[in-house]
Amino acid sequence: MNLAAARKPTETAARTNRPLTGNEAIARGVWEAGVKVAAAYPGTPSTEIMEEVGRYPAEDLHAQWSTNEKTSVDVAIGASFAGVRSFASMKHVGLNVASDALMSFSYIGVNAGLVLVVCDDPGIHSSQNEQDTRLFARFAQVPCLDPADGQEALDYTRMAYEISEKFDTPVIVRSTTRLSHTRSVVHVGERQVVPDRSFIESPAKNVIIPAHARQRHPIVIERAEAMAEWLETSSLNRVDEGEGDVGIITCGITYTYVKEVLPGAPVLKLGATFPLPERLIGDFCAAHDRVLVIEESEPVVENALKIMGLQVEGKEWFSRLGEFSPETLRDGLAKAGVLQPKAAGSTFQSAPMVRPPVLCAGCPHTSCFMTLRALDARVTGDIGCYTLAVVEPLSSVDTCVAMGSSIANAVGIAMAGTETKPIVATIGDSTFLHSGIPPLIDAVYNKADITVFLLDNHITAMTGGQDHPGTGKTLRGEDTVQVDFVELVKALGVEHVTMADSYDMAVLQQQLREAIEFRGVSVVISDRPCVLDPVKIKGPALTVDQDKCVACQSCMNLGCPALTWSDEWFEGRHKVQIDQTSCIGCSLCAQLCTSDSIRPLETPVAGE
Amino acid sequence: MTNPVQVPTNVLIVGVGGQGVIMVSKVLATLCQNHGYAVKQSEVHGMAKRGGAVFSHVRFGPQVWSPTIPEGEADVLVALEWAEGLRWLSFLKPDTGTFIADCQRIVPPFACRNRGRGAEASYAPQTPEEIIQQVHAGYAMDATTMATNLGNLRAANTVLLGALSTALDFAVDDWLATIPQFVPPASIDINLAAFAAGREWALAGEKRVDANAEGPHVSYTEIRHAQVDTVVEIVEERCKGCDICVKLCPERCLRLNDSLVAELVLPDLCTGCHMCEWLCPDFAISVTNTPVPEPA
Numbered sequence: 001m002n003l004a005a006a007r008k009p010t011e012t013a014a015r016t017n018r019p020l021t022g023n024e025a026i027a028r029g030v031w032e033a034g035v036k037v038a039a040a041y042p043g044t045p046s047t048e049i050m051e052e053v054g055r056y057p058a059e060d061l062h063a064q065w066s067t068n069e070k071t072s073v074d075v076a077i078g079a080s081f082a083g084v085r086s087f088a089s090m091k092h093v094g095l096n097v098a099s100d101a102l103m104s105f106s107y108i109g110v111n112a113g114l115v116l117v118v119c120d121d122p123g124i125h126s127s128q129n130e131q132d133t134r135l136f137a138r139f140a141q142v143p144c145l146d147p148a149d150g151q152e153a154l155d156y157t158r159m160a161y162e163i164s165e166k167f168d169t170p171v172i173v174r175s176t177t178r179l180s181h182t183r184s185v186v187h188v189g190e191r192q193v194v195p196d197r198s199f200i201e202s203p204a205k206n207v208i209i210p211a212h213a214r215q216r217h218p219i220v221i222e223r224a225e226a227m228a229e230w231l232e233t234s235s236l237n238r239v240d241e242g243e244g245d246v247g248i249i250t251c252g253i254t255y256t257y258v259k260e261v262l263p264g265a266p267v268l269k270l271g272a273t274f275p276l277p278e279r280l281i282g283d284f285c286a287a288h289d290r291v292l293v294i295e296e297s298e299p300v301v302e303n304a305l306k307i308m309g310l311q312v313e314g315k316e317w318f319s320r321l322g323e324f325s326p327e328t329l330r331d332g333l334a335k336a337g338v339l340q341p342k343a344a345g346s347t348f349q350s351a352p353m354v355r356p357p358v359l360c361a362g363c364p365h366t367s368c369f370m371t372l373r374a375l376d377a378r379v380t381g382d383i384g385c386y387t388l389a390v391v392e393p394l395s396s397v398d399t400c401v402a403m404g405s406s407i408a409n410a411v412g413i414a415m416a417g418t419e420t421k422p423i424v425a426t427i428g429d430s431t432f433l434h435s436g437i438p439p440l441i442d443a444v445y446n447k448a449d450i451t452v453f454l455l456d457n458h459i460t461a462m463t464g465g466q467d468h469p470g471t472g473k474t475l476r477g478e479d480t481v482q483v484d485f486v487e488l489v490k491a492l493g494v495e496h497v498t499m500a501d502s503y504d505m506a507v508l509q510q511q512l513r514e515a516i517e518f519r520g521v522s523v524v525i526s527d528r529p530c531v532l533d534p535v536k537i538k539g540p541a542l543t544v545d546q547d548k549c550v551a552c553q554s555c556m557n558l559g560c561p562a563l564t565w566s567d568e569w570f571e572g573r574h575k576v577q578i579d580q581t582s583c584i585g586c587s588l589c590a591q592l593c594t595s596d597s598i599r600p601l602e603t604p605v606a607g608e
Numbered sequence: 609m610t611n612p613v614q615v616p617t618n619v620l621i622v623g624v625g626g627q628g629v630i631m632v633s634k635v636l637a638t639l640c641q642n643h644g645y646a647v648k649q650s651e652v653h654g655m656a657k658r659g660g661a662v663f664s665h666v667r668f669g670p671q672v673w674s675p676t677i678p679e680g681e682a683d684v685l686v687a688l689e690w691a692e693g694l695r696w697l698s699f700l701k702p703d704t705g706t707f708i709a710d711c712q713r714i715v716p717p718f719a720c721r722n723r724g725r726g727a728e729a730s731y732a733p734q735t736p737e738e739i740i741q742q743v744h745a746g747y748a749m750d751a752t753t754m755a756t757n758l759g760n761l762r763a764a765n766t767v768l769l770g771a772l773s774t775a776l777d778f779a780v781d782d783w784l785a786t787i788p789q790f791v792p793p794a795s796i797d798i799n800l801a802a803f804a805a806g807r808e809w810a811l812a813g814e815k816r817v818d819a820n821a822e823g824p825h826v827s828y829t830e831i832r833h834a835q836v837d838t839v840v841e842i843v844e845e846r847c848k849g850c851d852i853c854v855k856l857c858p859e860r861c862l863r864l865n866d867s868l869v870a871e872l873v874l875p876d877l878c879t880g881c882h883m884c885e886w887l888c889p890d891f892a893i894s895v896t897n898t899p900v901p902e903p904a
């Protein structure tokens with residue numbers, strides 16, 4: 001099938017061809033498949049899937065943010081039990097959290113279809129690792145579909161529901177950052193009417209006690225064999241005829257790089273990377289003198305083929321690391337002797353500079369970490385924007401492991417008994433609700449002497465501003481019950497709880513000092529909203545009086561992106577100036593100024 | 609420019625988070641789609657919002673495979689910020705590529721870390737002239753000032769879009785019809801004017817550098833002799849070991865010694881900023897900066 005020809009716009013089809021990102025195409029596929037319940041916890045690059053699902057009519061489906069990925073999968077499992085098609089999306093590391101439910105549910109199987117979309121992040125654009133979800137699918141013995149572009153993202157998502165119900169299994173559709181965030185023209189369809197099923201009372205299937213699990217395990221293995229047989233002739237796999245002795249086996253977005261670099265080569269494109277159709281692959285290998293497996297991340301297909309006894313090459317030419325691109329393929333193919341090495345690259349002379357991501361101008365996290373640095377604390381960090389405080393100039397995060405790790409890491413450091421500095425765990429509001437509550441109970445229960453700094457900015461900021469149970473709004477923007485963090489932590493047994501204003505550095509520092517001095521678990525909650533979401537905050541900008549500035553660089557220790565050097569000098573150092581368009585007037589720099597030279601640009605008139 | 613009928617045309621749009629890189633690429637992608645081309649538009653979101661580098665690949669033609677542009681194959685590189693353009697310069701076609709960049713600089717705080725006397729921001733050092741003479745066609749425009757003069761500096765990306773329109777084969781009216789779909793209704797007129805201004809500027813020559821384009825700053829050491837001898841004196845009898853100077857020294861060059869008295873342990877890092885002197889509650893510290901006479 002020629003992908004490009006299939007989506008060539010025609011007069012009549014114009015309205016059904018839309019420019020969609022991979023994530024939007026997946027959401028469309030979810031809606032078209034007749035899904036009635038969808039749940040997710042945000043995580044780059046998967047976040048936009050559930051945001052987009054939530055834009056389809058509420059009469060068609062229920063869409064929700066869940067507190068974490070496991071909860072979202074359990075919600076989807078419940079809906080499947082109840083007889084409607086259900087859906088959950090997450091980033092690759094989210095599947096680690098959800099894996100407990102997935103591993104069991106693989107044994108149980110579905111009533112109505114259940115599909116998980118898991119977005120991997122090769123190249124680690126915005127994650128803590130680049131684990132390969134295809135390994136997880138194999139581990140859980142559930143099929144894994146690997147789309148290559150937006151059209152396939154939609155089509156495979158729809159088809160995943162057919163497979164789920166045909167083979168009584170949850171199905172994973174795997175995306176990657178590049179696919180999720182690439183926009184291309186997608187031919188869209190209509191919503192399928194799927195009759196509701198009712199709950200099937202079958203404890204031997206649905207209640208996974210040891211006796212039942214032992215009955216179900218052989219069924220799981222037979223199921224994979226049956227799917228492999230079905231995949232021998234499925235349209236999910238495709239052979240592109242071509243010229244030459246070298247055949248390429250590939251999957252997912254890597255297919256597009258193969259077609260870019262080797263347009264005429266014979267290619268076997270695997271639509272599903274678990275299970276694998278042995279005869280189809282064997283025949284393809286037999287027809288070519290040499291077969292290269294080109295797959296991003298781990299050698300999942302390659303190793304499986306080698307176990308089958310097939311002579312294939314792969315990771316000796318193509319890295320297990322990072323994101324693929326036409327260049328990496330070209331380099332690998334040159335090393336393998338399939339392509340001529342590319343002539344020397346660009347000859348342009350230029351020396352760019354590093355531009356690392358930074359906390360926003362006015363970000364309430366800034367003062368929190370500056371204070372922790374001044375207090376010389378041992379800081380366990382967590383997942384969120386605030387992990388950026390690890391770099392200069394804030395340089396105040398000592399560890400960051402995974403969602404919710406900070407508090408229990410701090411407990412472990414305290415119990416080790418070797419630390420002389422005060423131990424502070426820092427965790428955002430959304431991360432705290434995701435997986436910070438059980439470790440806080442652990443800390444109280446085990447009488448750890450730690451301080452938990454709950455950085456409540458009233459939103460899931462890192463992923464672009466999603467609501468959570470602490471915001472009082474649902475995914476669709478309806479009002480709902482709001483978690484009261486003070487009451488929550490008190491109920492867990494924390495005796496020292498303080499609310500702090502992170503725009504008042506002196507008081508914040510004193511509050512933290514007191515919390516650190518408290519023996520036992522203390523919690524300090526900073527309570528300033530994110531400056532970007534849900535509303536962009538812009539107050540009156542501040543300005544630096546160039547006559548008074550003594551270039552002490554004290555304010556520059558904030559790392560605020562609104563602060564930069566001016567062309568003026570004082571004793572050999574640049575004075576500082578403030579970019580009026582990005583300054584929000586948080587006044588932290590003015591609080592730090594040693595020469596009292598930072599003032600509001602316009603003094604507000606009283607009464608206005 | 610490559611004939612889009614044969615192979616994809618590649619346009620790489622780069623800048624800093626918040627500048628409107630995605631808007632430029634959406635206008636272009638929509639225009640291409642309306643002309644019946646296959647289009648792929650690829651960007652990576654996530655950290656970008658936090659003031660980091662942003663890029664968007666737009667590829668269009670009869671058939672597009674890879675969503676990313678291979679290195680050295682961009683027909684046009686549009687940079688909304690000067691140093692970002694230089695970061696991606698190796699993606700431009702060496703012999704036929706067009707480089708369009710706003711010469712305005714956004715200097716991040718990370719580049720202002722060197723506190724030595726006479727230190728400059730570690731920003732891309734080449735002058736716009738040096739860059740433009742290397743490329744086949746190049747425009748170092750002051751798009752930010754042009755947009756500001758039109759009444760909205762946020763329209764700087766549309767000024768560059770105007771310059772981009774001269775490098776691609778789409779009719780002006782098609783551009784003008786597409787832009788209003790992607791800008792707030794109140795700023796449509798300004799954006800159309802910005803587009804016209806950018807287009808007109810680029811049509812005036814294949815290699816142009818705006819007269820306002822800044823070269824590197826003249827460094828302090830070039831205009832003044834910057835050698836200063838810094839002495840930090842700490843009066844032991846007055847110091848009570850409160851730790852304030854140690855904790856708040858920007859360069860972290862002070863420590864409490866074994867007898868709990870503050871001590872300058874890393875004199876090479878000391879910038880003579882006076883912070884410890886001003887903060888000491890007991891007036892125990894004095895910092896003197898004495899200019900070293902210029903050698904004869």
